[in-house]
Amino acid sequence: MLELILETLIKAAIIVGLPLGSIPIILVVERRGAGFMQKRLGPNRVGPFGLMQPLADVFKFLFKEEVEPSHVRPFFYTIAPLIALVVAVMPLAVIPVAAPFDFNGKTIFPEVFHTDLGIFFAFAVSALGSYGILVAGWASNNKFSMLGALRACAQMVSYELSLTTAIVAMIFLYGSNDIHSIVAEQTGYWFGFLPKWGFFVQPVAAVLFLVGIFAESNRLPFDLAEGESELVAGYHIEYSSIKFAIFFMAEYVHMLVLSGLFIILFFGGYSLLPGMELLVGDSALMLTIMQVLSFIIKISLMVWFFVWVRWTLPRFRYDQLMMLGWERLLPLGIFNLIITVLVVHFRNH
Amino acid sequence: MSIYYYLSAFLFCLGLLGTIYKKDLISILLCLELMLGGVALLFVLFSRATGFLDAQLxxxxxxxxxxxxxxxxxxxxxxxxxxxNTVYTDELKIISE
Amino acid sequence: MMFVDVLLTVLTVAFALLTVFSKKTVISAFALLMTLVCIGGIYYQLGSVFLSAIQVLVNAGAVAILFVFVMMLIDLEKYPNNTERSKIKLIITVLTSLVSLGVLALIINNNIDTITVVNLSDSSMKALFDRLFTQYYIPFELATVLLLAAVVAVVVIANNNKQHPGKE
Structure with a gap:
């Protein structure tokens, strides 16, 4: 029993600490990347190449005065950032960074909570993601916040549908909800060089999912919840110092979780990148390390993609967003699902 | 395990109380949801007691x-x-205009 | 009796009480959300993992969010209703629910010894859906029709706004 608790605690610490610890790095990438794309320098004063900039930001957030406006609803105002962060972190519990490995003669699953409903669980929990924003907007007792929160919530609920059609299509294809068997299906090569990734089988679902990720994590081009030109700052107008920073962290963690799921479904999860087999050899330890490395590389590329899109596409208008979600992506998703089901049926019989 | 049987009965009756007692329509719907939650819990318990999956369906x-x-x-x-411009049951007395 | 069972029961009871007796409707909506999540936890504890995931996804993720949404749109705190309830009505209400609780508790109490706990041989998603798509396929199809009808009905009801004719 003690051993189990210890194992779970260690895994939980790693799995929560790693994404939270990587947020400063993402911040640097984001701000320097923005500079790179807009032909300017970006923050480069703190430390070598501006690498210490997020540290300075953290100190700024920690030591700034915390202003709590008098018109807010105090209890909900305080717990809203916590709800956002906790709900964002929870799906990490089922995301594995490597295949199960043997340690001290015992098989250890790298994820905290091993269940054969992995994908399903992750989406069930991330469906709660809109509560943090909704509570924040309502508790701030400010019309702009409320509008931002309602927009964010409607947007997340709408895009969850097309996201779900993409996931269901992939689950049909792999015939399993278990993340490890989904990854196992994607290990190997076609014709000796093309990885068996879901992306090459289901490009439509991949695009649907990708658009859904941007809408779910409220990133540009879908950051209508914040829309500076219309809503000042959306749901976090009234938040300052560390509470604001927690919202920021929740947004980044949500982004990481969704990109992790995207990679698991469409880019082979922790399966090795092409060419990495040569490095592994026979060593089991080396295999695990390389799997973790592959996963991290894939996630980093996804994060770069997020930054790239953010500074390339302008923000959508709200009615355009809703039309895209309900009239374009959802029918496309359902059509794709029907085709997938038919193909899987005729493949199996 | 048996504590859950009492829990489901309690949820149902609490929902019933709220449904009769509450004044605004939204809260009445909320309490109906609570009653349904109690009943659903009882179905899962039955599935557990009999070993049939039908109750879960x-x-x-x-x-x-x-x-x-x-x-x-x-x-x-x-x-x-x-x-x-109102959702209170005692202000909504007229069926048609 | 396990510690987790007691904890879940206490939490569910507390949140359910908050749902019904809270003066602010938004708080009762959040309490309902927590009640539903706790019921999902009980499903997990009873061994039906799939139902608990569905419970969190559908009831906590979609149904409760609709409630919160509507409550934020219709701000009831601004239009309080101060009509007094007649005492006799209140007494009857409490009596009704207490009597029904008593009857249910009595029934449960009389039968609790005969209830067995069977270990479900296979309560996985596959076993569940094997049954759903063979024995229960007509109710399932009807349920999909019901969902479609609900979608159409909601669109029609929400669009029925004569003062502000919306663009088609």
């Missing part, structure tokens, strides 16, 4: 029906609010 159907009920109920409340 009933929960599945209960969820579908409660989702429909909430969606239609809330949209009706909103259109009522637009017309009459």
């Amino acid at each position: 009933q929960v599945f159907f209960i969820m579908i029906i409660s989702a429909c009920e909430v969606a239609i109920g809330l949209s009706m409340i909103i259109s009522l609010y637009r017309k009459k």
